[in-house]
Amino acid sequence: MKVSYQWLTDYIDLHDHTANQVADKIRDAGIEIDVVEDRNKGVNKVVVGYVESKEKHPDADKLNVCIVDAGLEEKLQIVCGAKNVDAGQKVPVALVGAVMPGGMEIKKAKLRGVASHGMICSAKELGLNDKLLPKELQEGILVLPQDTEIGTPIVDVLAINDHVLELDLTPNRSDCLSMLGVAYEVAAILGREVKLPQVQAEVSTNGEAAKDKVKVNITDKALCHHYTARYISGVKVSASPLWLQNRLMAAGVRPINNIVDITNYVMLEYGQPLHAFDADKLAGGQIDVRSARNGEVMVTLDDQERKLDPSMLLITDGEKPIAIAGVMGGANSEVTETTVNIVLESAKFDGGSVRKTSRHLGLRSEASIRFEKEVNPEAVIPAINRAAELMAALAGGAVAQGIVQAIVTEPQATVVKLSLAKVNRYLGTTLATDEIKAIFDRLQFAYDDQGESVLVTVPKRRGDITQDVDLIEEIARLYGYENIPTTLIEGSTTPGGFTKSQRIRRELRQLLTDNGIHEVISYSFTHPSQTEIFGSLTDGLRPVPLAMPMSEERSVLRTSIVPNLLDIATYNRNRKTDDVAIFEIANIYATQESELTTLPQEQPMLALLLTGHAQSAQWNQKPVAYDFYDLKGVLETVFTSLGVAEQIRFVADQPKGYHPGRSASIYLAAEAGDVLLGTIGQIHPELQREKDLGDTYVAELRLAPLYDAADFAITYKTLPRFPAVQRDIAVVVASDVPVGQLVEAAKEEAADLLEAIQVFDVFVGEKLGLDKKSVAISLVYRHAERTLTDEEVTEAHGKVVARLEQSFHAELRK
Amino acid sequence: MKNRLEQLKASALSALTEVIEPQHLQDLRVKYLGKKGELTEILRGMGALSAEERPVIGQVANDVRGAIEEVIERLQDKFQQEETAKRLQAETIDVTLPGKPMARGAVHPLQKVITEIEDIFVGMGYRVAEGPEVESDYFNFEALNLPKNHPARDMQDSFYVTDEILMRTQTSPVQVRTMQAMNGEPIKIICPGKVYRRDDDDATHSFQFYQIEGLVIDKNIRMSDLKGTLLQFAQQMFGKDMQILLRPSFFPFTEPSAEVDVTCVHCGGQGCRICKHTGWLEILGSGMVHPEVLRMGGYDPEEYSGFAFGMGADRIAMLKYGIDDIRHLYTNDLRFLQQFGRM
CATH class of the missing domain: 3.50.40.10 (Phenylalanyl-trna Synthetase, Chain B, domain 3)
Known part of the structure; x- marks a missing residue:
């Protein structure tokens, strides 16, 4: 709503307030004002003139020579280029010495040899918004009504010594979409009367009904x-x-x-x-x-x-x-x-x-x-x-x-009962009853004082006020929000804190960033094709499309975070950042329904991506490229940190979207059976090519099962008092035997005596034969309560060797 | 015999003055003081001396030994020092070469800000509440006093999935869900999360962004408590000299409502380009929870009152770190992200 300050003064006395002062008061009481525009953009020495005659310029087709009466002693000769100028018009004339809003100074001049003493102005030259004018007046000079008096300053004729307040109204204050509404608002703020227009219902009637x-x-x-x-x-x-x-x-x-x-x-x-x-x-x-x-x-x-x-x-x-x-x-x-x-x-x-x-x-x-x-x-x-x-x-x-x-229906009066005690209880103020009543007087709200409360009759112009809290807001804003005290909550204190899942996400962020992996945040919306690449974790579910997407690129809710991470890797690679280690913790969305009637499933996920080099080249080190085991190691550290390492299994079952020989599904052992927790691996080489990436390793984990399984309880174990015995073993097995199975078998056989087991070498070479590999494992034996005898260790170790020979056709290397 | 000892001494001391390297010193020690050395040789003749002469000559022999040993030791120390100095010289490295950096990743700046805000409010006794991003029309709008034909609910402004399901446009539905779950118990929560609006992306708008809202409901919660809470938050978040300014405003779910400005973080309230020379930055919307919202949440507005506030984490992050374009937050350029990997 654009409010002319001069117009507003028809309804309210503002002699002691400038437009800007009124604007500040209105703002303080809660209505935003975008700008206070000065309608006079610097017009001075422009007066109404009468074009007495118009003749063609002798040497210029497009110019006219006009004789203008501008109320001065002498008539002015003015050369004018406007098409619509004509004898008999009243026009705005900028006199010599005037400076126009655009900065142009009007001087005595000669145009093609003819003297010109002033300028006949267009609306635009006067700084007016000429878009509101008819087209012919936009293109030419501004033609004024015939009854305009010669010599009158144009600022008075056009009433541009005025300011316009641009009110930015919230939806509840549509009462201020009118000059009278604004007048009531200003009257309430300043405590003044509103002068309504005097309207006579019956005027110049000709007898007709x-x-x-x-x-x-x-x-x-x-x-x-x-x-x-x-x-x-x-x-x-x-x-x-x-x-x-x-x-x-x-x-x-x-x-x-x-x-x-x-x-x-x-x-x-x-x-x-x-x-x-x-x-x-x-x-x-x-x-x-x-x-x-x-x-x-x-x-x-x-x-x-x-x-x-x-x-x-x-x-x-x-x-x-x-x-x-x-x-x-x-x-x-x-x-x-x-x-x-x-x-x-x-x-x-x-x-x-x-x-x-x-x-x-x-x-x-x-x-x-x-x-x-x-x-x-x-x-x-x-x-x-x-x-x-x-x-x-x-x-x-x-x-x-x-x-x-x-x-149809006569409007009913809105009467609201307001408890005076509630006002102070609600605002934290100590307003006296008279102060509250004075505010209603200023608003011109009628009220009936009933002692403990008042019955307020809300004028129809304020349709936004329907209940007591609306009246409390009126009181608060006219009393001034700045006058409301600053207090702290009294009463029951509550312990703050985080839930288990919130603590886990915080731990994950800390752990991953401490290990050189950056957190990213990407968009939840994606292209439908991106929901089809990695499907293992939303198997049997459908993606959720938006009803009115803004683009095909962002038309469906993502079912995996990995495609976003790939796009981020590509984006960075295109900007010469080839080494990328990132993770995101966010939701994926899917539904079992073909037509959505209930909310879709939202699964919190952790997704990771490693590509390029773990260590970049430096004067004292060669670059080391990321491989599968870097990413697996990250996940293992995550599992250890959450206390679930013992329940995790990696199974090479070729999850969708990955390199079939370099990927695994991850299972979490739970009471109700194994849960598919996530996937890990190198992305499929064709996808790497499509995304213009080098070898890229990604993983995605469901967080909900981890929230359940995570164990924060730390119980100290006594430090060992008796010595350990280390025995190493090197075996040659078929190259397709998973080392993980050798380790599991060894653990089973050595049972309680085994304290630690570590694979310290895997070797493939022509000497062994191409279908063989050598695996070296170190085993540490220890008993908690006594020193192990050589015989005990040898017996346990012998069982391990026998088991490896038996189950995996392992040959012991001597 | 005494003369021979004196001669030995003189010859040894003279020889020792010539010594320039450790091996030579070692050789001379053997020559004069070794088990088969010259001193031992002379002392073999001690047996022929009388009982009176023996202690005298013994004393002389000890003095000679002592004098020679002293010089040898001095020379030994000298060589030792020279040796050490040489080794240290050889071991000198270039300390101006760069060290091996520890790998350090960065928490995303949005998350960094959210974490900081969570910590402040948890310290003030709040819990962190969460809810679904895909939400029902009822929780997102209706239960928040935005009935079906309200202008703020236009299809154009929200990402609907079906007529009744949409991407939440605010985190306020979490407040409603919490109210309904708390069964009339007092509430003190903040709800951070992703929200979605159908805006064209530009430097200050993103169709996906983060909100953090707060809700407190109890008996006798006052608007003055809202002021106190937000002042405390602003001072912890932006500095102890921060002030806040509440301006009347309108939200369908609060009454009275207020927009909240904080002292401009860039100029400290002096007025600058960032705050458009007002000294204030608008960062929060807030107000007293509307009775209708309390009622729909299962609280009797005659008995309970509450306040709520909400802010955009993106805006806070942009102000705090001087980020000029919201799209940087979702582009994930590592050159951008790496800048936030420190305290």
Whole structure:
């Protein structure tokens, strides 16, 4: 809402407040003001002049030489290039010495040999928003009405010694979509009176009665609460007087003609949109407010054909639609230069319906913006009377007697009971009853003091106030939020803290970043093709698509984080960062349903990616490329850190999307059986090529099973008091025997005596034969309560060797 | 015999003056003082001396030995020192060459900020609550006093999955879920999480971003408590000199509502480009929980009251680290991320 400071002073005394001071007060009380615009962009020494004559410049086709009377002793000769300049016009003339808003200084000059003493100005040169003007005035000089007085400063003629406050209103404060609403707000802030426009209901009546000219019926009573009409005959449609045009322009509204301008002016004044129909274009005298029929069409004022449907409310003349209620009038009943008789409409339509219709048609107007938020039902009548009066005064119309109206329900007064104790209890203040009552006085809210509480009658213009807390907000903002004390919560204290899963995620972030892996955060939406690459962890589930995605790239919820990590690796590689170690903790989404009726599953995941080098080259070290075991080692450290290492198994079962020979599924042993926890491996070489990546290792883990299984309890074990015995063993086995199985077998055989076991060498060579490998394992034996004898160790170790020979055809290397 | 000893002494001391390397010294020690050396040789003749002469000559012999040993030791020390100096010289390294860095990753700046905010509120007795990102219309809007035809619920502004299911546009549904789960018990929570809005991405907008909301419900919670809580938070988060400024505003789920500014972190309130010369930065929305929301959460608004607040973690991170484009937070350029791998 653009509020002209000068216009505002019609309704409230602001002699002691500048526009900026008023703006600051309004801001403090809760309404944002984007800018306070000075309408005078620096215009001085520009006056009204009369073009006495115009002649062609002798040496320039496009220039004219004008003799202008600017109220000075001497007539001015001015060379003017505008197409529309003509003798007999009143125009703005910048005198010699004037500096224009653009910085141009007006000097005595010679144009192609002809002296020029001043400049005839366009609207733009005066710093006006010329987009609101008719096209011919945008392209040429600004032509003023004939009755403008010669020599008058142009700033007075155009009323640009003014400021415009641009209010940025929250949805609840639609009362300030009107000058009077703003006046009430400022009055409440400053504690002053509001001067309402003095409207005479019956003016220059010619004896006709409106009810003989027009009848009103509301068929669709749910969508129209009140419809009023007046009849004005014999109007002369022409340009509005300048003062009216100036005010509309200050408010950012385009002047059109006096009739339309009056409806807009009153809308700005009261917040009540009005519409004027050309009475002679209506079929009969019967206005009917009804829903559109299927397939009905109409051409609106902007010459667009609109397809209507039964959710939309229409104004009809009994035969055809003449307006889309509250949104836009029809071209078929438009007021034009030839219009003589007017049917004037002021109504209250259902806000929700107007909003839906305007969205549906993609058509927002100053009227629909106001109706959407429910107009003040008490402004319907004053506004139509005000407009009728102005049509009589400014367009020479005769207003027929009476208002024709149909009303569905009389608006009920809103009375709210407010406990005075609650105000202070709620705000933490110590306001006295009189202070609270004084605030209601300033707001011009009537109240009935009942001792402990007050009964407040809320004016209809403040439809946002319906309950006691709304009144408390009014009190708080007018008392000043800055005056509310600063206190700390009293009463029961609560222990703060994190849940187990929150602690685990914090631990994971710490552990991974401490080991050189960076955390990333990527988007939850992805391309459908990306949901098909890694499917193991959402097997049997479907991806969840968005109903109205912004692009195909981001049209479905991700079912794996890994594709995002790959894209991040590619992005960085394209920027010469080849070594990438990243992880993300986030959700993936999937559903069992083909048509979603319940919320989809959200699984918290940890995903990791390693590519490039673990250690970059330095003067004292060679670069070391990441391999599978780097990533596996990270996961093993994670499992150890969460206390679940003993329950984890890596199984080479070729999960989807990975290199089949360099990948594994990870299982967690749980009471109810093994749970598929995640996948790990090198991504498939074809995917590497597609993503333009070198060898890339990724893993993705479900966190929920880890939340359950993680064990934070640390119990100290006594340090050993008896010596350990280390025995190493080297065996040759077939190259496809998993070393993990050798280790498991050894653990089983050595049982309790085995304290530690470590694979310290795996060797493949021609000497062994290409289908063989040598594995060297170190075993540490120890008994907690005594020194082991050589015989005991030898026996245990012998069992291990025998088992390896038996189960894996292992040959002991000597 | 005494003369022979004196001669030996003189000859040895003279020879020792010539010594320039350790091996030569060793040879002379053997020659004069060794088991088969010259001193031993002379002392073999001691047996022929009288009982009176023996102690006298013995004394002389000891003096001679002592004098020679003293010089040898001195020379030995000298050689030792020279040797050490030589070794140290040889072992000298270039300390200006770079060391081996420990691998250090960085927590994402958004997460860093969220963690910091969580820690502050947990320290004030809050719990951290979570909820689904794909949410029902009821929890995201309806139970928050945003009925079906409310302008803020436009299809254009939210990512709907079905008519009744959408990507949450705020973390407030977690508040509702917590209220319904707490069965009328007092509440003190913060809810961090991802939210989604149908915005075109630009330097200050992202269709996916992070919110952190807080909710306190108990008997006798006052708006002054909200002010105190947010002041405490601002001072812990941005510095002890921070002030806050509450401005009346509107949110459907709070009444009264307030936007909250903090002292500009860049100019300390002096006024600068970042704060548009106001000295203040808007970082929070807040207010007293709307009675309708309390009621739908299972709390009697006549008995309980509460406050709620919410902020964008992205905005806080951008202000705190001076990040000029929100898209950096989701591009994951390692050159960007690495900058946050320290205290």
